[in-house]
Amino acid sequence: MLEITAKADKLVEKYNMLSYGDYVVVGVSGGADSMVLLEYLISKKDEYNLRVTVANVEHGIRGQESVDDTAFVKEYCINRGLDFSSLSINAVEEARQCGMGVEEYSRKRRYEFFESFNPDKIATAHNLSDNVETVLFRMARGTSAKGLCGIPAVRGKIIRPLLSCTGDEIRKACKSASIPYRIDSTNSDVAYSRNHIRHNVIPQLEKLNPLFTDAASRMIASVNEDEDFINICVEEAYSICFNDGRLITDRLKKQHPAILKRVIIKYLNLFDVSVDELHLNGILNCISNYGKYQIAGNGFAICDKNCFRYTLLGDNVGNNEEKQLIVNKCVINHQEFLTNCKFYINQFDIYFDCDKISGNVYARFRKTGDKISPAGRDCTKSLKKLYNELSIDVEKRDSIPVICDDNGVIGVCGYCVDERVKADEETKNILLLKISLED
Structure with a gap:
């Protein structure tokens, strides 16, 4: 146990995992890893003035064996005078109802349970062997450099003091310190991906390099250093790009x-x-x-x-034919408009020379092929090109009212009117429109 304690102490100090007076919830399944983690935290109670609660989740997957694991942990805590709490779930059925994978759902429920105690820290028993297996699994599925970083020693309030210790070292510590533990019968089932990696893949890699786990550990540490540097660059780039x-x-x-x-x-x-x-x-x-x-x-x-x-993107996109725009009209003489221009512009959305309108006036959303000749521009262009020039957000374009008469588009609400219906010094009557979306 001395070797485990020394490695754990080094990691705890490096990442400042524990603070004086912390309330620590430790996840204990009854396996060797979690039992050693529990004993390590007990050994640090006085040094850090820790308050420790043991939390156990029975997933309802392994039948009586799983129930017996929980009973084992409970009895151990009673004998050691430790606070104990457990949660029983039916992971398979509940995961199915939620549309999640069993492993993903189980992890979610475990951490929700741990968080329910509102602790300062949540300690889990992930070790170096777990870390290497995780990296190999991610490599097999395809991963980024971040995936090669493996399991983080600290993530928020979650701490992993045993992350530098191998599974073999932990089991040896159990034997030397007479720490009892339970063995999960599914650990030998190579139908599970992680077990296949543990029992079949890693032994083959160890034939190439007997110190494969140590080598993988160095690689993980190196990738983490590189990722830390890249993240600094990302923060700098993000601050430049974000606005x-x-x-x-x-x-x-x-x-x-x-x-x-x-x-x-x-x-x-x-x-x-x-x-x-x-x-x-x-x-x-x-x-x-x-x-x-x-x-x-x-x-x-x-x-x-x-x-x-x-x-x-809202309902307007691709479904504008289902929306109705309401047009409220007002006709006034040009002189009145000029006299009270500010008032009318505030009250209405767009205006035209009333006598240049052909037939009926109505509002709709844009359609493919819509064109307009913006007043004063001496050109004709599609609404798409106009919107590009005006730098109108793509997601807003299908929600902008387009005003038409019987001869075509005469205006884009809030942006421009067509040359043929613009108001000028010869205008006698002004048509003002207020556009609203039907509720």
Whole structure:
């Protein structure tokens, strides 16, 4: 146990895992790792004036064996005078009802249970062997450098004092210190990916290098150092690119791809949006070529020459025919309009020379092929090109009222009127419109 204590002490000091007077909830399953972790924390109670609660989750997966594990931990805590609390769940059925994987659901419930005590720290028994297995598993599935960093020693209030100790070292400590523990019968079932890695993959790697675990540990430490440095660069780039809830496009496109990807991920985290490699590549293409990219549901990444942003596109997009715009009209003479111009402009959205209107006037949302000749511009252009020139956000374009008469588009509410219906010095009557969306 002395070797375990020395390694754990070094890690605790390096990451400042424990503070004087901490209330620590320790997850204890009854296995060797968690029992050694518990004994380590007991040994530090006086030094740090710790208050320790043992928390056990019975997942309802291994039948009576799992129930007996909980009973074992409870009895151990009674004998040692420790606070004990347990939670029993039916992980398989509850995960199915939630549409989650059993492992993912179980982890979620465990940490919710640990957090329910409102502790200063949550101690878990992940060790170096777990860390190496995790990295190998991620490598097999494809991972980024962040994935190669493995299990963090500290994440928020979660601490892992045994992360520098191997599983073999922990079991030897149990034997030398006479620490009892339970053995999970499923640990030998290689149908589970982690067990396959532990029993089949790692032994083969150890034939290439008997000190494979130590070598992998050095690699993980090296990757973590590199990732720390990259994250510093990401923070600097993010501060340059981020402005008013968006990322400035020209600054974003100057970033190295390794930084650019992380800046995008950090930005999307603001909206609790996570992306896989497929979606990330789609977003990068969106940034390179401008446009919009659907991430999930009505959540879109949108990029134009000005900015990159995330938005939820509403019902107007693609469904404008289901919405009705109400047009309120008012006709006044030109002189009255000029006299009270400020008042009328504040009360109405757009105005035209009434006598130049052809037939009926109505408002709708834009359609493919819409064109307009903006007053004073001596040109005709599509609304798409006009919106691009005006730097109107893509997600807003389908919600802008377009005003038409029987001969076509005569105005874009809030932006421009067509040359043929503009008011000038010869205008006699002004048509004012107030546009509203039908409730």
